[in-house]
Amino acid sequence: MNDFQPYSYTDSVTADRPWLASLVGVQDTNTITLDLTKFSEGVHYTPGTLLQHRNVMKSGIPLGKITASGLYAPYAGPTSEVQTVTVTGTPTGGTYTLTFSGQTTAGIPYNATAAQVKTTLEALSNVNVGDVTVTGGPHPGTAMTVTFVGQYLGEDVGQMTASAAGLTGGTSPAVTVTTATAGGAASASDGTEKLAGFLVGSISFNPGSTKASGALLWHGEIFAAKLPIPFDPDDVAATQPGVNIHYR
The missing domain is CATH 3.90.1160 (Baseplate Structural Protein Gp11; Chain: A, domain 3)
Known part of the structure; x- marks a missing residue:
C-alpha cells in the first residue's frame, strides 16, 4: 500500500487552533510532505484507538525542513539542559x-x-x-x-x-x-535546526505510514505559549528563507 496520504486543506483556519493569534498569512500556507518517522507518539501525535484507528498529528507543531530529502520534521531548536x-x-x-x-x-x-x-x-x-x-x-x-x-x-x-x-x-x-x-547548542545539523513554520491543521494518518501531506504556516502571528509542545521564540537562532512569524 502506498504510504503517502494526500491531504486537502479545506477546514476552517480557526478550528481547534488556540495557538493561532491572527488569520493574517493563512492564505499563504504551503503544501508540504511530512517525514512521519521523525515524529513521536504522545509528543507530536495522538495514537489511534479501537474506534478511531488512525493517528492524529497535532496542529501547531514547529517544523523544520530536512535538507537531504526536502521533507518536513519537528523543528530541532537549541538543546535543553x-x-x-x-x-x-x-x-x-x-x-x-x-x-x-x-x-x-x-x-x-x-x-x-x-x-x-x-x-x-x-x-x-x-x-x-x-x-x-x-x-x-x-x-x-x-x-x-x-x-x-x-x-x-x-x-x-x-x-x-x-x-x-x-x-x-x-x-x-x-x-x-x-x-x-548542556543547553543552548544546536540539536541538529540536517536542516531542521532552522524553523520553517508551523503545521496549520491536525492530520490523520495510518499507523506505519511514513509520509503525509499538510499545510505549513510560514507567515502570520501565533501564541507561542499555546503551541502543543514547548517552544521558546527567543531561542530561534535561524529560520528558513521567507519565514515571517510574529509571537505574542
Whole structure:
C-alpha cells in the first residue's frame, strides 16, 4: 500500500487552533510532505484507538525542513539542559537538598520519586510549574534526570548543587549532580535546526505510514505559549528563507 496520504486543506483556519493569534498569512500556507518517522507518539501525535484507528498529528507543531530529502520534521531548536541527580551510599532515611541558581529546595526524601523531585524544584521562587521535567528514580537506587524546559527551554543553565547533610543510614551517603547535556547548542545539523513554520491543521494518518501531506504556516502571528509542545521564540537562532512569524 502506498504510504503517502494526500491531504486537502479545506477546514476552517480557526478550528481547534488556540495557538493561532491572527488569520493574517493563512492564505499563504504551503503544501508540504511530512517525514512521519521523525515524529513521536504522545509528543507530536495522538495514537489511534479501537474506534478511531488512525493517528492524529497535532496542529501547531514547529517544523523544520530536512535538507537531504526536502521533507518536513519537528523543528530541532537549541538543546535543553539535562542534569542527572544520583544518590549513593544507600541511605535509609533523612532528606537532601538541591540548589539552583542561588535558591535551595526544601528537604527531598531519601527515597523520593521523580514526581516528588519535580514538585520540590517547582516550589523554588525561580522555577515555575512546567519549567522542569523529571524522570527516573526512585532514589536511592536509581538516578533521576532533570530536564529544563519552560522559561529555561534551550538555555545553558547553571549546574545544580546538592547537600546530603540530612541523609541518614547507609555508608557515607552522598548526592551528586552532573550535566548530561548542556543547553543552548544546536540539536541538529540536517536542516531542521532552522524553523520553517508551523503545521496549520491536525492530520490523520495510518499507523506505519511514513509520509503525509499538510499545510505549513510560514507567515502570520501565533501564541507561542499555546503551541502543543514547548517552544521558546527567543531561542530561534535561524529560520528558513521567507519565514515571517510574529509571537505574542
